[in-house]
């Protein structure tokens with residue numbers, strides 16, 4: 001009896017696993033198809049100089065996929081699938097091409113006097129497999145030049161994990177592109193490879209302080225100025241300053257977090273307090289208005 005029940009349970013579990021596997025396979029096939037049609041879109045989140053109002057400095061390009069039946073699927077979900085199916089290099093290349101095309105459009109409008117502001121550069125996320133792929137640097141150069149841009153119009157965001165997985169190969173590629181003007185940022189800084197020793201040898205321009213550190217920032221905790229989260233953030237900022245690196249605080253949602261990161265000396269901030277990632281039309285509208293943003297605390301007013 002018990003055995004039969006157990007058998008039944010196994011069958012159910014089995015079904016569940018099979019169902020999930022089928023769903024994953026289908027998503028991968030659909031993503032491959034969407035990529036081949038260029039149907040994966042790109043939104044842009046402003047990176048701002050904080051203030052009242054804040055001013056757009058640059059943009060981060062973030063991929064957006066709306067599945068025909070399942071609706072919007074967050075990148076964290078499908079990128080993991082895409083990684084397993086080796087679709088990430090194609091995804092990254094597609095996002096780079098779209099981002100370059102859009103930035104070139106805004107540059108041209110700016111030159112024609114139709115946009116008062118153009119971002120200093122656009123940042124794209126580059127996963128470890130893309131970076132390690134044969135011909136990555138040549139592909140980036142081709143795309144950038146094809147859009148009529150220069151490498152200095154581009155920032156490559158890489159994670160510590162990507163760098164650690166194949167440090168030597170990554171170094172060479174990043175060094176080469178950086179020598180010709182590309183910027184390099186370490187994304188989600190503080191969450192990956194924990195040794196700081198590698199930092200001083202890397203061809204890097206900016207550190208992006210991960211959202212998980214920013215989330216816990218308070219102006220004062222139990223009467224103590226800032227508490228442990230602030231101490232960690234302060235250490236990262238001071239490390240960056242010592243190494244001559246720029247700092248971007250990610251995931252700033254509240255006025256309090258904003259006050260702390262500004263007090264620590266972050267010259268650039270990215271977060272919902274200033275703007276969510278925007279479709280290109282909304283972003284163009286923002287640039288048309290001079291790229292000025294007023295902080296809107298999350299949860300207030302919305």
Ligand code: C2E
Pocket residue numbers: 045061062063074075076079088091092095125126127157187188211250251252253270271272273277
């Ligand atoms: P990321 O590169 O660290 O990008 C920042 C993520 O934080 C974005 O999530 C952004 O929408 C979100 N974010 C920004 N401000 C706030 C805030 O104030 N609060 C909160 N809660 N979230 C905020 P998104 O767009 O869902 O992307 C997630 C991750 O997916 C990215 O993290 C990046 O690692 C990856 N990704 C996105 N686009 C691409 C791409 O084209 N290629 C690759 N390889 N990875 C990508």
Ligand code: MG
Pocket residue numbers: 060124125157187
């Ligand atoms: Mg990023």
Ligand code: MG
Pocket residue numbers: 187188208210250
């Ligand atoms: Mg990040």
Ligand code: MG
Pocket residue numbers: 187188
């Ligand atoms: Mg991330």
